[in-house]
Amino acid sequence: MSEHPETTYAVLGLVDKLPGSSGYELAGVAANSLAFFWPVSRTLLYRELTRLSAMGWVEPTRVEQTHAPSKWTYRTTSDGQRALSDWLATPPDSAGSERNPVLLRLFFSYRLPPEQARSLLSGYRDRLEMQRDQLNAISEKLSATATPQARAGWLAARHGVLTIEAALLWVDEAEAFLAEAPW
Amino acid sequence: MSEHPETTYAVLGLVDKLPGSSGYELAGVAANSLAFFWPVSRTLLYRELTRLSAMGWVEPTRVEQTHAPSKWTYRTTSDGQRALSDWLATPPDSAGSERNPVLLRLFFSYRLPPEQARSLLSGYRDRLEMQRDQLNAISEKLSATATPQARAGWLAARHGVLTIEAALLWVDEAEAFLAEAPW
DNA sequence: GTTATCATGTAAAGCGTTACATGATTGT
DNA sequence: ACAATCATGTAACGCTTTACATGATAAC
Numbered sequence: 001m002s003e004h005p006e007t008t009y010a011v012l013g014l015v016d017k018l019p020g021s022s023g024y025e026l027a028g029v030a031a032n033s034l035a036f037f038w039p040v041s042r043t044l045l046y047r048e049l050t051r052l053s054a055m056g057w058v059e060p061t062r063v064e065q066t067h068a069p070s071k072w073t074y075r076t077t078s079d080g081q082r083a084l085s086d087w088l089a090t091p092p093d094s095a096g097s098e099r100n101p102v103l104l105r106l107f108f109s110y111r112l113p114p115e116q117a118r119s120l121l122s123g124y125r126d127r128l129e130m131q132r133d134q135l136n137a138i139s140e141k142l143s144a145t146a147t148p149q150a151r152a153g154w155l156a157a158r159h160g161v162l163t164i165e166a167a168l169l170w171v172d173e174a175e176a177f178l179a180e181a182p183w
Numbered sequence: 184m185s186e187h188p189e190t191t192y193a194v195l196g197l198v199d200k201l202p203g204s205s206g207y208e209l210a211g212v213a214a215n216s217l218a219f220f221w222p223v224s225r226t227l228l229y230r231e232l233t234r235l236s237a238m239g240w241v242e243p244t245r246v247e248q249t250h251a252p253s254k255w256t257y258r259t260t261s262d263g264q265r266a267l268s269d270w271l272a273t274p275p276d277s278a279g280s281e282r283n284p285v286l287l288r289l290f291f292s293y294r295l296p297p298e299q300a301r302s303l304l305s306g307y308r309d310r311l312e313m314q315r316d317q318l319n320a321i322s323e324k325l326s327a328t329a330t331p332q333a334r335a336g337w338l339a340a341r342h343g344v345l346t347i348e349a350a351l352l353w354v355d356e357a358e359a360f361l362a363e364a365p366w
Numbered sequence: 367g368t369t370a371t372c373a374t375g376t377a378a379a380g381c382g383t384t385a386c387a388t389g390a391t392t393g394t
Numbered sequence: 395a396c397a398a399t400c401a402t403g404t405a406a407c408g409c410t411t412t413a414c415a416t417g418a419t420a421a422c
Contacts, residue, residue, distance in 0.1 A: 005381065006284060013291040024401050037286035044382060046403065069390060069401045081294075088295050091306060092284035100342075101189060101275035103220035107339045108196040110331030111264075112271050123274060148293030148366035155360060156290050159283075159353045166349035170342045177338060183331035188409065207373050227410060229374065251372045252418060 009087045010038050011048040015058050015074045016084055017149055022063075022071040023049050032138055033153060036131075036160050049074060057083055106174075114182040118175065125171045128164050135160045192270045193221050194231040198241050198257045199267055200332055205246075205254040206232050215321060216336060219314075219343050232257060240266055289357075297365040301358065308354045311347050318343045 014026050014034065021029070026049075027042045034040055040048075049072075052058040057080030060072045076084065102124045109117045135157050142154040197209050197217065204212070209232075210225045217223055223231075232255075235241040240263030247253045259267065285307045292300045318340050325337040 006282075006287060007381080010287055013287075016294070017291065022401075023403095024399095033290070034287075037281060037283040037290070039280045039282070039382095041383060043384085043403085047382095050403095065400090067391065067400090071401060084291065085294055088288055088291060089299055092288060092303075097222045098220060098281055098283075099222070100220040100281075103339050103342055104189060104193055104196075104217075105271055105275060107216070107220070107335055108200065108267065108271060110335050111199070111268055116272060120275075151360075151364075151366065152290055152293050155357050156286050158356065159286055159350065162349045162353045162356075163346045166345045167342065170345045173341065173345075174338050177334075181334075183334065190409080205373075207371095222410095224411060226375085226412085248372090250419065252374080254373060 007040055008048055012052055012057055012084050016076040019075045020073050022073050110183040121171050121175055128168050132164045190223055191231055195235055195267050199259040202258045203256050205256050293366045304354050304358055311351050315347045
């Protein structure tokens with residue numbers, strides 16, 4: 001009953017959601033889903049797949065291809081599915097550490113000329129808008145499907161959209177606040 | 184010009200903001216400020232203070248106390264202040280990785296009985312409300328002060344409040360969504 | 367007496383990132 | 395020719411966390 005990092009379950013869940021996928025394919029999916037609330041780098045993803053195979057939670061299968069290199073594909077075993085369910089039932093540990101490098105700078109930005117503080121904010125806005133557009137595109141795609149998997153994905157995307165829009169409103173507020181009385 | 188991790192600058196900025204503080208005191212402040220957008224564990228904070236001292240970016244001073252153990256206090260040097268300004272001017276690297284263990288579970292929650300999915304959401308709401316209350320308390324304290332430092336802190340707290348409130352709205356939505364058609 | 371606050375540290379473990387490496391196929 | 399996609403891996407590094415350790419004072 002040793003505890004594993006959350007990322008292990010993130011990958012296990014992905015395999016379970018997309019049985020018969022290769023690491024490469026899973027990485028592609030992760031980049032458009034997990035990446036928004038639980039980033040997993042490609043290297044780490046491969047390492048977790050190896051680990052999950054060793055633990056018997058997923059079963060690897062070699063698939064030969066003619067048009068591309070051979071690949072490994074994965075499916076959850078019944079042990080893996082049980083482990084996934086068990087983990088899902090455990091309460092998430094306290095607030096996930098949110099790391100926001102923009103806020104970190106803003107927190108000390110009274111040491112910055114006003115113009116640079118402004119550009120910090122507008123850079124943030126640009127990135128938020130891009131993320132929001134990405135998420136909206138994903139949402140639209142998902143809302144076309146009625147499976148539980150797609151609906152769960154849609155909900156997660158919706159969380160992203162709402163919080164990003166709140167952050168965008170904050171940028172407006174912050175700009176006005178600084179314009180009124182810069183430091 | 185070697186690059187240092189963001190946390191090094193987070194601590195440097197803290198020392199600069201509260202000159203003459205001890206590691207212990209800084210840890211207390213960090214828990215009510217940085218923790219919301221750039222968590223720094225106590226152990227790490229101490230290590231960074233040692234590192235910053237070795238680099239000459241902060242100057243440590245021993246202070247003897249009668250009512251408590253002796254302590255080290257720190258102040259930024261002019262080198263440190265320059266380093267802080269330089270870092271502030273560098274653009275934050277791409278989106279900070281947001282890790283949300285609740286969304287991670289929700290993303291796979293179609294494997295969960297509806298009741299447990301609901302309790303996942305209500306647990307999230309509870310934690311969000313606590314955080315919001317904490318942030319509001321901090322905001323109020325800060326809004327009583329008119330220094331640039333306090334105003335910057337207020338802005339950062341405001342970001343937290345707005346995004347948390349958005350997340351709370353999402354919880355309502357998600358509950359309605361699941362109530363309408365559970366999986 | 368026991369809890370809370372003050373105060374600083376060490377050691378181990380491992381998660382996660384970045385860089386490097388390889389090589390076939392398909393399209394322009 | 396050159397870039398893009400498919401596909402998987404290794405190695406090194408180091409940030410970060412968790413657990414462990416110590417010990418004084420003040421309050422209830």
